[in-house]
Every structure is written in C-alpha cells, then in structure tokens.
Amino acid sequence: MATEVKSPLTLRKMTQDDLLGAIELSQEQSWPHRPEDWELFFELGEGIVAELDDKVVGTIMAWRFGEDYATIGMVIVTNEIQGQGIGRKLMQAMLDQLEGCNVVLNATQEGLPLYAKLGFVPCGVVRQHQGPAPAMPLIELMPGERVRPVGGSDEHLVDMYSKASGMDRSHIFEALCRDSSAVVLSRDHEPVGFALLRRFGRGRAIAPIVAPDLDGAKVLITHWLGARAGKFCRIDVVEGLGLSKWLEAEGLPCVGTVTTMVRGKAPMPQEGPQVFAIAAQALG
Numbered sequence: 193m194a195t196e197v198k199s200p201l202t203l204r205k206m207t208q209d210d211l212l213g214a215i216e217l218s219q220e221q222s223w224p225h226r227p228e229d230w231e232l233f234f235e236l237g238e239g240i241v242a243e244l245d246d247k248v249v250g251t252i253m254a255w256r257f258g259e260d261y262a263t264i265g266m267v268i269v270t271n272e273i274q275g276q277g278i279g280r281k282l283m284q285a286m287l288d289q290l291e292g293c294n295v296v297l298n299a300t301q302e303g304l305p306l307y308a309k310l311g312f313v314p315c316g317v318v319r320q321h322q323g324p325a326p327a328m329p330l331i332e333l334m335p336g337e338r339v340r341p342v343g344g345s346d347e348h349l350v351d352m353y354s355k356a357s358g359m360d361r362s363h364i365f366e367a368l369c370r371d372s373s374a375v376v377l378s379r380d381h382e383p384v385g386f387a388l389l390r391r392f393g394r395g396r397a398i399a400p401i402v403a404p405d406l407d408g409a410k411v412l413i414t415h416w417l418g419a420r421a422g423k424f425c426r427i428d429v430v431e432g433l434g435l436s437k438w439l440e441a442e443g444l445p446c447v448g449t450v451t452t453m454v455r456g457k458a459p460m461p462q463e464g465p466q467v468f469a470i471a472a473q474a475l476g
C-alpha cells in the first residue's frame with residue numbers, strides 16, 4: 193500500500209554522495225547493479241535525485257552520445273511512494289535537461305506507460321539472457337577468420353561501435369574497456385567485430401557485441417562463454433537478429449525483456465557491423 197507523500201519533495205542534481213542511496217533503490221527492485229556499476233554510470237553521465245526528508249527516494253540518469261542523442265536509465269522511485277507523480281517529475285526534469293536531444297531508453301513493463309505518455313514510442317526489444325555459462329563446443333571458424341585479443345592498433349573499434357549503434361560512443365568505449373577483456377573478430381586480417389566481457393552485476397556481461405553477421409556474433413559469444421563455463425554470464429540481446437533463439441537452445445535462457453523506446457528521431461546505424469548485444473540496458 194502506497195504511503196502518501198506529505199513533506200516537500202526536492203529534485204536536485206545527483207552527486208557522488210547519493211550513490212549509496214541510489215544503490216539501495218536498485219536493490220529494492222532486485223536489480224543486480226554493484227556499487228561499481230553505479231559509479232561507472234555516474235562517471236559517464238548525469239543524474240537527478242528525488243529527495244524526501246534527506247533521503248534519496250528516486251533517481252534518474254542520462255548519458256549523452258554526441259550532440260543529438262542521449263539515453264535515459266536507472267529510473268526508480270522507491271516502492272512505498274510510487275504512483276504519486278514522482279517518476280513523471282523526474283522524467284520531465286531530465287527531458288528538460290536534455291532538450292534538443294533525441295532520447296532512447298529501455299523500458300520495463302512498469303515504466304512503459306509513463307514513457308508512452310511523455311511521447312516515447314517503441315522501436316525494438318532487448319532480451320535479457322543470463323545464467324551459468326553453458327559449456328559450448330567451439331564453432332568452426334571460416335577460412336581467414338580469427339578471434340584475437342584487442343591490440344594497440346585497434347583504435348578504430350570505437351568508430352565501428354558508433355557506426356553500428358548510430359550514436360557517437362567514443363566517450364563510453366574507453367571506460368567500458370577499463371574493467372573488461374576484449375576480443376576482435378577478424379576476417380582476412382580485417383577487424384569486422386568485437387565483444388567485451390565486462391564485470392557487471394552478478395558476474396560478467398558480454399556487452400556490447402558488435403558483429404558483421406549472426407555467425408560472427410555466435411563465434412564471439414562462444415569464445416567468451418567457453419572461457420566462463422559454469423560461471424554467471426549475462427547478454428542483453430537485440431531482438432530480431434537471430435541470437436536469442438540460439439542462446440536458448442545452447443542453454444543460456446531469456447529471463448525477461450525490455451522495450452526500446454525513442455522520443456524524437458531513432459538512431460540510424462550505418463551499413464556494416466551491427467550491435468547484437470547492448471552495453472547495458474541503461475546505456476543502450
């Protein structure tokens with residue numbers, strides 16, 4: 193049963209000191225984010241908190257990708273005071289802050305009605321696969337195909353990532369790489385895709401995965417799942433590219449979906465490698 197909010201609610205800029213309160217909110221929702229995950233989001237983005245009696249009771253964050261695009265995530269209002277307009281206030285304040293940007297987000301079932309009322313329209317689905325990594329036989333590589341660690345001459349991967357996602361990913365790529373291992377898929381010595389294995393939540397996430405085609409994505413996933421057999425892994429797969437069905441069959445089940453929504457112009461990925469799995473539901 194919701195408690196009616198009587199004392200004044202303040203919305204203000206999120207600071208580093210708010211992260212402890214923010215973590216409590218995500219834990220209340222049984223979201224898996226570790227303090228380090230919140231810290232990374234905070235380092236890369238901007239946030240607003242709702243405060244009541246000196247306590248953080250709501251959060252929202254956003255990340256800018258170039259001048260035209262931003263994503264919104266970590267939208268949470270503590271259970272006890274949901275349904276009283278606080279989520280809408282947080283969203284409105286963040287949308288004001290992001291004025292002029294096309295905004296993308298991944299909506300839970302609970303968030304979807306609010307976002308729809310604010311002009312967001314569905315443009316895709318992300319399927320969350322996770323569990324102990326199944327032991328998988330290695331996929332036979334095509335002639336000329338190779339999976340290798342990222343090297344010093346791979347600085348164009350960030351460009352590949354930006355083109356594949358239709359958003360300038362330069363400022364997040366380096367940070368994502370910091371606490372992760374990365375491999376490149378090359379064909380005839382040309383890099384055509386990559387996958388990061390990052391610490392996230394309850395274990396590791398293979399996130400993002402950028403690949404030239406479904407077979408390439410499978411090769412990259414098999415590489416990382418094979419290296420992590422039996423350990424918790426998560427992959428947030430873009431629906432419609434064929435990966436989800438394959439992962440189910442291989443033993444990494446889908447545990448839920450979120451609806452990708454956009455307000456403004458949808459990102460326009462360029463021809464070439466595609467994003468098969470996103471970096472995080474919050475970051476897109």
Ligand SMILES: CC(C)(COP(=O)(O)OP(=O)(O)OC[C@H]1O[C@@H](n2cnc3c(N)ncnc32)[C@H](O)[C@@H]1OP(=O)(O)O)[C@@H](O)C(=O)NCCC(=O)NCCS
Nearest residue numbers: 267268269274275276277278279280299300302303305306
């Ligand atoms: C999603 C969430 C942030 C919304 O916050 P909130 O303070 O409860 O939302 P509000 O009270 O501002 O309601 C927002 C609007 O959505 C509408 N709404 C909410 N649930 C709805 C439903 N099931 N069907 C139709 N409309 C609904 C409300 O009527 C309200 O519309 P109005 O402003 O026109 O009256 C909150 O429910 C939450 O934290 N959920 C758990 C975490 C989560 O899933 N976050 C979203 C991540 S993408």
